[in-house]
Amino acid sequence: MPHVNTTIIIGAGIAGVHAAESLRNEGYQGQIMLMDRDSQMPYDRPPLSKEWMKEESDNANILLRNPAIYEKLDIDLKLGVEVTGIDSQRKTLDTKDGSSYEWEKIILATGTSLRTLALVGDDLRGIFYLRKMDDAVAIRDHMQHVKQAVIIGAGFIGAELASTLSEMGIDVTIVERSSYPMENIVGRQASAYFLDLHKRHGVQVITEDAVTQFHGEGKVEEAITAEGRRIPCQAVMIGVGVIPNTEVSVSQLEIDQGYVVNAYGETSVSDIYAAGDCTSWPYQGASIHIEHWDHAVNHAKTVAKNIIHPQSAPYTYTPYFWSDQYHVRFQYFGHAKEWSKTVLRGSAETDAFTIFYLDAQDIVQAAFLANQPKHALPARRLIQQQKPIDTQALADVNIALKKVPRLQGESNTSV
Structure with missing residues (x-):
């Protein structure tokens, strides 16, 4: 029999580290193994193209956690370990160095690879x-x-x-x-x-x-x-994009632009979960795939909760990412593959504006912010409410965003 409540997390990136930490912080008493084929301590990738590249941040500052944290939380960190196979019937996991591990739950947090x-x-x-x-x-x-x-x-x-x-x-x-x-x-x-x-x-x-x-x-x-x-x-x-890492697999595992998971982070194979950039997950009635830092963190935390208390915490996250370029902080909320119209609030000439993406019913599906952090919370709420909105008022900078009138009409499925 496997070790009682042994959870193995494959991938020690943003999702993997937060999943391990959240399991312990939520009261998980079992054994936690955090594996990664990289031999370096888990680190944060976004600064590599910004502060770290300009030598405004050193190696210690981009570590996801102080190394002592893993020992404090009793997380067995196994670096330089490559998983070669998973047996979902016997509940064993094999690695390239010839080792074999027993498990009760697995979290796939394998991230992405560059095109x-x-x-x-x-x-x-x-x-x-x-x-x-x-x-x-x-x-x-x-x-x-x-x-x-x-x-x-x-x-x-x-x-x-x-x-x-x-x-x-x-x-x-x-x-x-x-x-x-x-x-x-x-x-x-x-x-x-x-x-x-x-x-x-x-x-x-x-x-x-x-x-x-x-x-x-x-x-x-x-x-x-x-x-x-x-x-x-x-x-x-x-820099021509990334693809989900899905080479760690079993025959019954459904894969479509990543490991397909339900609202609780469960894959198509019992007791195998997946979190972060390597997944496709349900959002507003569709299955979507995104590669964002914020998603990786929140998805991992949700999966951890559902491992401790199965199907207790559906993932209701509104997608969000940001980018810093020159003096401009960009923020994007929601997810819109297509839209019927856009509404501009502010002026691009001042480097401070927000663009809203609306469907045919004038329901906000996404928002793009440039140097307007004060709009972050009300924009997210507009997306979550999924109600038709007065587009003229939405464009009027003299009307506070939180006071823009909602119109009568049927709303879409809420997030």
Whole structure:
């Protein structure tokens, strides 16, 4: 028989660490094993593209927890351990080093991996992906002698890197395939603002083009695009998205853009849960997949509660993420794959505005905030209430957001 109440958490990133900590803080008395194939102490990834890259934060400051916390909470932290197989019938777990562990519950918190490109010359020195601490260390060391850098991909990681490198005095060029970066997430209006923001800070942004090869003698010296542009550079950062890590699996486990879980974090296999970026989870009647720090934390905490008290705490989280670029703090609440209209509150010219995304019934589905943190709470409430709203009042900066009239009409399924 397995150790009484043994829970094994696979992945010691944001979700895994918070799941382990929450289990103990919620009163879990059993054994907790926190495994990760990385050999470094669990650390926070977002600062790697911002404060840490500019040497405004040291290694100790980006650790998710002081190492002493794991011992204090009696969490068995197993680093440099790669899981190779799970037997859901015998309830055993095998690792690459030949060890085998028994379990009663498993939490899959395996996170995501970077999408990669296969380009001519991509083996030259000075070409990087940013995912792990080792990547960040290599980039920061290399940047000491870089004057020109190319960033492939204008997603949030690429945009944050562009902001960071530009503030370090490096000439930055972003190359993006689409006409408007992240338009499918934030819409044309916000996307155009992103482009203008970077251009105002001296970043060259090339859209509707793609890097196809690199030239250099041992190290990168030039990036060449499909349209024939030749961009001098001594460093290249590639940020073209991520994919969920779902290689740790069993045959009955349902996977669709991540491990599919219900409102309690349960997978399709009994006693196996999943949390964070590696999951697809129910939100407003649909199954969605997102990769946000805030989601990873809250999802992990909810899963921990449901392991202790099964199906006691449905996950009712409103998606949220943020991004810091130059002097602007961006915040995004909700989740809208499509919308019928947008409402602008404020002015993009002042770098302080909010864009609301509404459906055909004038119900707010999402909100994008630029330098307006005071709108965070009322915007989240508008999304959670799922009631039709007066759009003219919503756009009027003279009416407090919390006082914008709700209209009569049927609401959608609440979050």
